[in-house]
Amino acid sequence: MDTVDKLAPYDAALARRLGALYRQHGRTLSLVGGSVRDLILGQATHDLDFTTDATPEQTKLILAEADPTATYSIGEKFGTIGATFDDVVVEITTFRTERYQPGSRKPEVSYGTSLEEDLARRDFTINAMALDLTTNVLIDPFGGQRDLSARLIRAVGKPTERFAEDPLRLLRAVRFVAQLGFDLVPDTRAAIRESADLLRQVSRERILEEMSRLLVASHAARGLRLLSDLGLFAVFMPEIDELRSTTQGKRSKDVFEHTLRVIERTPPDLVLRWAALLHDVGKPRTFIETGGEIHFPGHELVGERLSAEILTRLRADADLIARTSRLAGMHMRANQYESEWTDGAVRRLMRDAGPDLERLLLLSTADVTSYRAAKIEAATNRVRRLRERIQHLEEQTRIEEIRSPLDGNDLMTIFGRGPGPWIKAVKEYLLDQVMEGKLAPDDRVAAEAMARRFVDDGLAA
Numbered sequence: 001m002d003t004v005d006k007l008a009p010y011d012a013a014l015a016r017r018l019g020a021l022y023r024q025h026g027r028t029l030s031l032v033g034g035s036v037r038d039l040i041l042g043q044a045t046h047d048l049d050f051t052t053d054a055t056p057e058q059t060k061l062i063l064a065e066a067d068p069t070a071t072y073s074i075g076e077k078f079g080t081i082g083a084t085f086d087d088v089v090v091e092i093t094t095f096r097t098e099r100y101q102p103g104s105r106k107p108e109v110s111y112g113t114s115l116e117e118d119l120a121r122r123d124f125t126i127n128a129m130a131l132d133l134t135t136n137v138l139i140d141p142f143g144g145q146r147d148l149s150a151r152l153i154r155a156v157g158k159p160t161e162r163f164a165e166d167p168l169r170l171l172r173a174v175r176f177v178a179q180l181g182f183d184l185v186p187d188t189r190a191a192i193r194e195s196a197d198l199l200r201q202v203s204r205e206r207i208l209e210e211m212s213r214l215l216v217a218s219h220a221a222r223g224l225r226l227l228s229d230l231g232l233f234a235v236f237m238p239e240i241d242e243l244r245s246t247t248q249g250k251r252s253k254d255v256f257e258h259t260l261r262v263i264e265r266t267p268p269d270l271v272l273r274w275a276a277l278l279h280d281v282g283k284p285r286t287f288i289e290t291g292g293e294i295h296f297p298g299h300e301l302v303g304e305r306l307s308a309e310i311l312t313r314l315r316a317d318a319d320l321i322a323r324t325s326r327l328a329g330m331h332m333r334a335n336q337y338e339s340e341w342t343d344g345a346v347r348r349l350m351r352d353a354g355p356d357l358e359r360l361l362l363l364s365t366a367d368v369t370s371y372r373a374a375k376i377e378a379a380t381n382r383v384r385r386l387r388e389r390i391q392h393l394e395e396q397t398r399i400e401e402i403r404s405p406l407d408g409n410d411l412m413t414i415f416g417r418g419p420g421p422w423i424k425a426v427k428e429y430l431l432d433q434v435m436e437g438k439l440a441p442d443d444r445v446a447a448e449a450m451a452r453r454f455v456d457d458g459l460a461a
């Protein structure tokens, strides 16, 4: 089996077909970067990235030959042609090199002369491999396969230089740790710590994008711990580092450790994970110790405000800001549930949480990270009872919304009769038909026909 067969069948066939075409044109085509990494890992890859010695103009001609119906775009990225074959997005980039002038972070980009040169500009060894589709050879000048099997993230070349060239790589390294569960090799790790401050030069939108991807990754907690350990949080979210120095009492974890546990106990949903990260961010500012006991009065409201502040600073969109901060603000409410709550109280919680009600329940369950199993069980049961109550109320609301398609006034007009008990009888009959599923709640025509039959049969008295 060729390595390319590890791709999904459609992708493999497409890659082979494109490879053959480039060869016919006397050019090379290689799958490159993340696509090769994912393929060797046996993971689904979401986009196919190729690199070639053909110029973008030649690539356009070759792609038109491959499939005249494919749609093309000239990437904003230098030398990249994007195309879509059915649903599969491919990007084909002419070999590139990037030269960084000391002091300037805008690289001077030009066409490269070899695949090796193209691979050398890439960030980590596991991302710097290519599979030549014209020869079926894996090109791996930096030991990417070795690092993949040893589960290591290692910068290509001299780490401090590579991070100075593009400090976004500081976050990318940690994001890959979070996604793959790999370790950083010592010199790459040391270089990140040393270069952490350079992250100030990276735009907040790019930081947010990496953070969001890290948060929904399988090993998110590990990534977050690294961001703190290596001094990256200190640069863009110092509020999280403060959690580390905030104790919750002798027998409890500090707020940071607790936060990581909560993250681990939530499903990988973007809003939920952001809320999990920020839910206790108000604790350092509300800490009080009285009579040997520690409390954080109103920390959820301070947290709500701080969450909004932090996400606004990172240029998050209004939806993410509103939903995350609302969950932070509400995160204590579900765990206070008692069966004595009135329906009104439960309904208020439902309305306040809006579309994130289920997330609030998941966050509340995850928030109890006690060492004591009995405590966790009690909290889980509490949320389960609340969820049942909510389901019951939702059902009731749906039933209450079921109405007869015709009201009393409609019936009086249709039958030319004045008010009286007959109206109630007809309406109840129609409502029954709706509940039985024999009449749609908005089908006035059918309702009228049914009502006439009912009255004609003398059933309305």
Ligand code: ATP
Pocket (backbone or CB within 6 Å): 032, 033, 034, 035, 049, 121, 122, 123, 124, 127, 128, 166, 168, 169, 172
């Ligand atoms: P994913 O798509 O899952 O984020 P990826 O590795 O494919 O992972 P992309 O951002 O799609 O990441 O980039 C594709 C490839 O381009 C990478 O695998 C890497 O080789 C290279 N690359 C991307 N960003 C950088 C960067 N900042 N510095 C150096 N090389 C980079």
Ligand code: MG
Pocket (backbone or CB within 6 Å): 034, 035, 047
């Ligand atoms: Mg990619």
